[in-house]
Amino acid sequence: MIPAAFDYVRVDSAEAAIAALAAHGDDAKLLAGGMSLIPLMKFRLATPSVLVDIGRVRDLSYIRDGGDHIAIGAMTRHRDVETSDLLAAECGVVRTVAAQVGDNQVRHRGTIGGSVAHGDPASDLPAALLALDATFVAAGANGTREIAAADFFEGFLETALAEGELLTEIRVPKAGDAGFDYQKFNRRAQDWAIVGAVTATVSGTRRVALVNMGSTPIRAREVEAALAAGASFADAAQAAAVGTEPPTDLNASVEYREHLARVLVRRSLEAASA
Amino acid sequence: MKISITVNGQGQEHDVEPRTLLVQFLREACGLTGTKVGCDTSSCGACTVLYEGESVKSCTMFAAQADGGAITTIEGLAAADGTLHPVQQAYHEKHGLQCGFCTAGMVMATVGLLDEIPNPTEREVREGLEGNLCRCTGYHNIVEAVMAAAAAQEAK
Ligand SMILES: Cc1cc2nc3c(=O)[nH]c(=O)nc-3n(C[C@H](O)[C@H](O)[C@H](O)COP(=O)(O)OP(=O)(O)OC[C@H]3O[C@@H](n4cnc5c(N)ncnc54)[C@H](O)[C@@H]3O)c2cc1C
Ligand code: FES
Ligand code: FES
Numbered sequence: 385m386i387p388a389a390f391d392y393v394r395v396d397s398a399e400a401a402i403a404a405l406a407a408h409g410d411d412a413k414l415l416a417g418g419m420s421l422i423p424l425m426k427f428r429l430a431t432p433s434v435l436v437d438i439g440r441v442r443d444l445s446y447i448r449d450g451g452d453h454i455a456i457g458a459m460t461r462h463r464d465v466e467t468s469d470l471l472a473a474e475c476g477v478v479r480t481v482a483a484q485v486g487d488n489q490v491r492h493r494g495t496i497g498g499s500v501a502h503g504d505p506a507s508d509l510p511a512a513l514l515a516l517d518a519t520f521v522a523a524g525a526n527g528t529r530e531i532a533a534a535d536f537f538e539g540f541l542e543t544a545l546a547e548g549e550l551l552t553e554i555r556v557p558k559a560g561d562a563g564f565d566y567q568k569f570n571r572r573a574q575d576w577a578i579v580g581a582v583t584a585t586v587s588g589t590r591r592v593a594l595v596n597m598g599s600t601p602i603r604a605r606e607v608e609a610a611l612a613a614g615a616s617f618a619d620a621a622q623a624a625a626v627g628t629e630p631p632t633d634l635n636a637s638v639e640y641r642e643h644l645a646r647v648l649v650r651r652s653l654e655a656a657s658a
Numbered sequence: 659m660k661i662s663i664t665v666n667g668q669g670q671e672h673d674v675e676p677r678t679l680l681v682q683f684l685r686e687a688c689g690l691t692g693t694k695v696g697c698d699t700s701s702c703g704a705c706t707v708l709y710e711g712e713s714v715k716s717c718t719m720f721a722a723q724a725d726g727g728a729i730t731t732i733e734g735l736a737a738a739d740g741t742l743h744p745v746q747q748a749y750h751e752k753h754g755l756q757c758g759f760c761t762a763g764m765v766m767a768t769v770g771l772l773d774e775i776p777n778p779t780e781r782e783v784r785e786g787l788e789g790n791l792c793r794c795t796g797y798h799n800i801v802e803a804v805m806a807a808a809a810a811q812e813a814k
Contacts, residue, residue, distance in 0.1 A: 389676070390677060392676035394722070418723065425677075437723060463712075486789070487703070487790075488767065488774075489714050492713060492714055574788045
């Protein structure tokens, strides 16, 4: 399958990427690792007329200590996240979840920024970042702004990023090396989650988020409230599907996904405390 | 656009459309047909090659993204005198293939994996090759071949 023709522009800095987006308007699309965009282009579900390749913007590939948070450059590959010692010590959940994205070949190319900007509710990292109340930094022609994870995911493949904006950094809290777990349920090893449940612990409080239980990644607020009120893991997990609107597809019905959410949240809470 | 890639140590410069996939560049422009296209949808790994030493699916990368870089394909593994690479030798000895369609991709993914994890456990092998599908072998002999290749490389 061959994508529709496009003009290819390679940039080597965030500024150049923003300028290229401004010059080409809504016909242009950013190309990061290409692990989501290229398949869409091959199916011709995406037909950008200009591709702005940010694959070599090395300045956006880093994981550093930002004082009260860990800062991850948008172009940091899943491979670099899953092997980061700094993340293992300071925010282990991100590292663990990144290791479960796709397969080796996908993780050698795909980036955390691409995963976030794509806005797919079936993706793993967005749910983890939502559980952590991560902050996303976006840069555009009018400067930079910070967007809270809770405000970022707006709908299926829709995010708060404005046209012409580049996601540059992801900030996660120093949540440490314990108290987290990711339960990903799928049928083939490399696949997206049919349902996933992430548990993270930030400042002593359990946070739970769900993958593929609606048009965006979602926080299991009812579960969190039940835990705060002293419920057992098993009882709190019963509320996992409350307020969700999971899709029906080849892999699972709504009822089955709701069941999976309850089971996976319980397992995730238990594993996070083990 | 002009794309220059060092493929198996040799410079390859070809004038191709920006939408040219890396696998097309290798098979059609360079004439290196050892790399196979299976699913064409990023799932099967038959098209796996090494880009800067790391495994990638060449059906899901534009040649333009590899411009100026280095690619290794299955043709680049054996020595000039035909001596097989230890990973190829291990697949041969352990009978890690049947029809052979997945094999070029499996071998390249294995070379990349053993570079990252020189002494993998069986579980690490199975997880490390999760991006490569084989419809024939049931994976058992493939895993044996990878373990044997790791042992052979270790012994060196
Ligand atoms: C076989 C296969 C299996 C996979 N399995 C999983 C899985 O199990 N779980 C999972 O979560 N994902 C999975 N993925 C997707 C993978 O995680 C991608 O890496 C990720 O979704 C996109 O990252 P990317 O860097 O490849 O982005 P690209 O594909 O290059 O871009 C994706 C979108 O984001 C935009 N974009 C990229 N970077 C930026 C930026 N910095 N600022 C603004 N916009 C930007 C692009 O314009 C595009 O619209 C899989 C992919 C494949 C091919
Ligand atoms: S042909 Fe590239 S992954 Fe199947
Ligand atoms: S040997 Fe036939 S697909 Fe693997």
